[in-house]
Amino acid sequence: MIRILIDSGIDQNDYMKKSYEYDFLPLSVIINEKDYLDQVEISLEEVHDHMKDEIMPKTSQVSPKTIIDTLDACRERGEDVIYITIYSQFSGTYQVAQSTVEVYKKEYPDMNIAVIDSKGGSGGGALLALQAMEMAKRNEDFGTIVAQTIENTEHVKYHFTLNNLKWLVKGGRLPKVAGAAGDVLNIKPYLSVNETGIYLKKLVRGQDRIYKRMIKDVQKGVDGFQDQLVTISHVGDIESARKLESMVKEALPDVTTQIFDIGAVLAAHLGIGGAGVFYFDKKPQNYMYIED
Secondary structure, three states, X not given: OEEEEEEOOEOEOHHHHXXXXXXXXXXXXXXXXXXXXXXXXXXXXXXXXXXXXXXXXXXXXXXXXXXXXXXXXXXXXXXXXXXXXXXXXXXXXHHHHHHHHHHHHHHOOOOOEEEEEOOOOHXXXXXXXXXXXXXXXXXXXXXXXXXXXXXXXXXXXXXXEOOOOHHHHHOOOOOHHXXXXXXXXXXXXXXXXXXXXXXXXXXEEOHHHHHHHHHHHHHHXXXXXXXXXXXXXXXXXXXXXXXXXXXXXXXXXXXXXXXXXOOHHHHHHHOOOOEEEEEEOOOOOOOOOOOO
């Protein structure tokens, strides 16, 4: 048996929780100098409440003990492990996991363990996780799942925006003057992910315009792979997520969609109202069609 592990950088929804057996490794969320284990000691809604009070949460990586305890439980069940982590540009979790697993495998060399950098996370990470979970559910072998997941990380595309520029300013990604002017002019940031992390593609005036631009790019980006699952993630703004979902389905009638809540770790960087669309730019060799 193969167990898929994810952490706070990978979005979840009810479908994932009900359809698959997997383990969740929480990062810590730090609010007012106090540490909370994400979704264990603090809920996503509580994190959102603090953010609405203008408190910007900080985060820290998964602890080695959490990783070891999870590996021990999997080993006792006779399971091999594939851990899909938050992007190494967002957190030191991938490096910690790699180091921890390297030591662990010296003691338990017969256990297959792979740590895979999602090279993104959020709804894109959810696409990777769903594919890996479905492959494991269908009893694909360990090597196939690992190789396909690594390949998949190179082909997930990220398009997202924020409700305002405040959190980019708070996070130091935008000067205060530019942020203030942008909010007055109703300017929205168009963001994506590359080898350096989150980057600003451009600024677009008005929510409708930026959504139309995102959908145009998604429509172009999926190329010939138009019957895939597209994920939409949001930070406390289900209405925006549903609007994006409707626009995706109108532009690409053959796709299926799922909506996810962006986890606390990435929500802390994006702010309330952030929303994004995620998809593959080519069909994976071992693509799993997800039944919803």
